[in-house]
Amino acid sequence: MRAPRRSLRWRLAIAIALIAATLSAGIGVTVYQLTASDRLARARTVQAERAVFAAEVMASTQQTLDDAELDSPRAPAALRRAVDAGRIGTYVSAGEPATIWAGAPLPRDEEISWRRRTGAKGSYVSAPFTRDDPALRQLRETLLLAGALGTVVAALLGVLLASGMSRRLRRAAVVADRVAAGDHGARIDAAGGDEIARLGHAVDKMSDALASRLAREQRFAGDVAHELRTPLTGLTSAAELLDDSRPAQIVRERVGALRGLVAELLELAQLDADEDGPARLTALPLEPWLREFAAAHPAAPALEFERPAVALADRRRLERVVGNLLDNAMRHGRPPIVVRVTGTLIEVRDDGPGFPAELLRDGPQRFWKGEADRGGGSGLGLAIAAGHAALVGAELRFANRPGGGAVAWLGPLQITPAAS
Incomplete structure (x- = not known):
């Protein structure tokens, strides 16, 4: 059995939730990356300013500060090359925690005897840097919580929005089904302009x-x-x-x-045109009525009874329906023709070629030409039978038997209050 597809309401809600989750994730990642990058950029700026300050102090006092090194051999090679070229630079090592190195060249003043005497070129400072500190962890948790809440809220809004759309579409589908079933007065009367x-x-x-x-x-x-x-x-x-x-x-x-x-x-x-009048429902014992009716019909069907009931039916209309079914079986089918009564359900079957696929799919159609192997026909008899069946509150259904032959069911008919 094929699993039912999700309704429009849930599909739209899921789509909105996925979009909200994607947007939340994208915004959260962007905010987190920008915050982490800004934090690293500020840390590098601070270290660069410390390196410049240390270089100026060293040049003026000819003394090395405690937190700075002169031409440090531990400094990264790329940073030393930049300082040697006269540029201020920073460098972040790998690992956790990382180390931020900064270097600045000494002032190029020919009167500074220390530089002329020692050949020193720059000062270097370093400081540990933790990429995932408590502030970033808290920001990440806040963004995750905000994204989750945003997704839930978007999903709820999607359900509310989709429920309104689905309700209106379901009403349109119900009305369309009623029109297809013959209720040509059914209308949607939709409000709005969407x-x-x-x-x-x-x-x-x-x-x-x-x-x-x-x-x-x-x-x-x-x-x-x-x-x-x-x-x-x-x-x-x-x-x-x-x-x-x-x-x-x-x-x-x-x-x-x-x-x-x-x-x-x-x-x-x-x-x-509803000119035939309403159905005149009376208590009708099905077994004696059917025995009398079948004896007078040229099809001479075989009769079978299983718990025949007393139905509340219009005798004239019921005879018209069963008579048309027997006429159809006699004209298009082959004997034996059997009428079986089970409770208030009447079944008519034959051993002919069966009903055509078009009739099984669309029901009786007026002036529908039957297939040649079923004797042709205009289709009016079954259309009339369906009309009378509807007036007595019964359903007329058609099928083909697995072993061959056509079968039609009328009912279940209404049962009398005394019988119920």
Whole structure:
């Protein structure tokens, strides 16, 4: 089973938290590095000033200070070369703690006999330097704490922001599902002017256009069926006057098929316009009703019963649904045709080639042409069955059996209060 993907709310919250953590880490590292570099630069400046002061004192008093050395052999070679060239320099040794060396050349005064006598060139001072002192450790801990708090606050803000967006998007998805399921009056009615609101307005406009188009198509089908009734009645009467020849029989068969198609169109138009009236629900014992109904149906299905219940149903509509399922199995399937009742769930199955993939995916579609191996068909019968099933509060589902054949389920139907 595939694991569910994270919702938009959590994905956005995680993204904001990661961005906040990255920014906090970058800012913290930058502040720490700048502070450490500034501290080292100030320490080098202090040592350089000490070296210059020592050089001036040595030149004027011809005495070496206690914390300074004249031409120290311990000084780093690079620093000695810089001082010999007449420049003030500093040098930081490796290790922890490190040592900061500073050197400054003696003043170039020809009257200083000490320099002329000894050939001395510069003074050197040194001092230990700890890179990771308590102040830096405290700064690092403060930055870590501030980064963690900033990440948590950003994550919470992300959750709040994403929750609002996710709630609005979920509402749009629910409305879109309702429209797809046939509730063409569902609307989002989004407030605001942001992208999500514009998406809601677009979905509402699409729903309006879809509802208007469906209404026009339904009206057209109903009008066509009504207009065909009068000439079809005359055509039927004329066909009955023909002789018993094969061409006359073919004409009568085609007229009968046309009458059935027009009747189905009128029934669909009534269902669409809610002109067929509400369902008249009464207590209906399923076993005796189904035995009586199946005995009169040309499909002559085999009957199976398992705990048949007394359903709260509209007998006329229920007969229409089961009758259409049996007609479909008789036309497109192969015997044996079986009707099984389990409680208030009615199952109709056959041993034919099964339902096409399009019907299993999209449900019954009007004027959908069946495959040749299932006998063709207009698809109106199953569409009518689905309409009546919805009016009695039941669900009509379709599937193909693993061993072959089609199966349709009606129900579960409502159960009577006495039976419950």
